[in-house]
Ligand SMILES: Nc1ncnc2c1ncn2[C@@H]1O[C@H](COP(=O)(O)OP(=O)(O)O)[C@@H](O)[C@H]1O
């Protein structure tokens with residue numbers, strides 16, 4: 001084939017010489033995606049047990065999920081907490097990133113490290129810490145408690161994504177706006193924010209997902225009237241293997257992928 | 272030129288900015304100091320800028336020009352000192368209340384707005400009615416020769432056009448003070464020369480007090496009413512372009528503006544002598560511990576016959592002749608080893624007939640061009 005001997009790059013490496021790389025990449029991509037996708041056929045099984053590949057097909061496990069008050073409560077909690085986390089983490093994180101970017105004081109570096117600590121420490125530590133703190137504060141098993149904890153987890157992402165966008169932004173534009181008569185907040189809203197809006201939208205979606213997918217912290221501080229979907233799934237898997245899990249997983253994969261695609265689309269438009 | 276080419280219709284004329292409501296303000300800077308760690312970005316700077324004046328801050332990179340401009344605009348708060356626009360003390364006034372037009376080295380145009388959006392921005396902030404905004408934006412664009420460019424996107428403009436948009440945006444709200452930080456440094460030479468003239472005539476037309484920053488001495492000489500030469504955060508000399516060139520206050524200024532040869536001279540009684548040779552000089556010599564004779568290359572004569580009366584003459588040995596297109600440069604070594612450079616016009620497209628290397632020659636310097644300056648660097 002001509003294609004194999006044609007150059008793949010400007011350095012004259014041919015596609016043939018690159019073949020091993022292409023194969024490796026495809027294998028890695030399959031390994032990344034298959035464990036996620038395997039739940040989809042499993043969710044349409046008619047069997048009592050989780051089964052792959054399914055022998056008979058049905059949608060009974062979807063009916064079971066949508067018919068269950070318990071699962072619906074957990075779904076509502078998860079969506080509510082994820083949405084509120086997004087609303088809280090995004091503005092705080094964007095303002096923090098802006099402050100870190102605009103400020104010249106030495107404390108900035110310490111503040112940055114503090115803000116991204118939740119990303120670096122084992123999440124179980126945060127979970128245990130939050131549990132004991134929430135018992136004292138009497139906000140265990142509340143939406144407030146969950147939103148606070150998830151905001152802590154989402155902030156590093158918002159700060160990093162927005163901070164990266166600000167690095168490519170010329171702050172003298174904001175000075176120009178201020179010299180033209182805009183108070184600082186107005187210069188930020190009318191000149192800076194419109195130019196980093198894709199990073200802000202991406203940050204918001206990532207905050208939503210951080211909360212929606214989170215299980216470890218939720219295991220400790222959700223429950224009672226406010227169990228999250230992930231917590232209930234985890235418990236269900238531990239107690240009995242129920243194909244309802246597969247149908248919920250499928251729905252979650254769709255929600256998550258949808259959000260990621262949205263984030264990508266917004267990211268692309270930056271150009 | 273900023274004026275529209277061809278005859279403007281009556282309507283167009285009305286849209287062009289008028290001087291009538293632009294009253295200029297004097298600026299008074301006194302004892303302003305700004306340090307960054309050990310660096311004195313501004314070191315006790317005092318400066319009176321007259322109403323309607325075009326004043327240029329000229330100095331090498333890192334001398335503190337931008338810092339001073341940022342103090343005027345309100346983005347940098349000095350450690351101490353005072354700043355007055357007219358009678359009003361503004362050192363504590365935030366930038367958006369100073370009513371100062373400013374252009375930035377990077378232009379700082381807003382890429383998410385059209386040209387008209389950019390120019391209309393300061394007017395929208397001031398809640399000017401929509402129809403009036405459109406009219407004034409069109410007028411400002413007309414003034415900078417960009418009539419009809421309102422709908423363009425910023426990334427569709429060339430560097431020179433961006434600069435014009437930045438200027439239009441800075442003048443559309445008729446500020447009484449205009450600050451410009453190296454506005455032409457990103458343009459190529461031809462366009463830069465043209466824009467210098469345009470900016471200067473715009474200033475003549477609008478009459479606002481203008482503080483202009485550049486590190487290009489020729490640009491400063493071309494455009495300014497007065498020039499403040501800045502070095503290490505201090506003003507070395509504040510003078511008209513002519514005085515700066517003819518009577519530099521010290522060696523730094525003389526060296527920074529134009530080319531010159533410096534010869535060490537001493538005071539002997541009433542006379543200034545170079546190597547035992549008394550010099551005739553028109554202007555009095557300054558009182559300073561060390562003195563230099565400053566000789567501009569284009570003022571030195573290559574003597575053939577008898578020199579004019581009172582002309583200072585120097586025996587020298589010719590070195591190489593450098594052809595530079597519009598002129599030639601002849602280096603000559605005096606007998607104490609100093610090199611004197613002489614610049615002359617190239618005639619008939621040739622430098623033949625000039626002394627060749629090793630020839631003994633005589634150089635002449637008129638008393639008016641024999642300038643004795645303070646030999647210190649600052
Ligand atoms: N934000 C800052 N932090 C630290 N040093 C600064 C800052 N701004 C300016 N300086 C220093 O102050 C001096 C003057 O800078 P600047 O005013 O930008 O010079 P110019 O505009 O004449 O090139 C330089 O030595 C520069 O390094």
Ligand SMILES: [Mg+2]
Pocket residue numbers: 336337
């Ligand atoms: Mg500068």
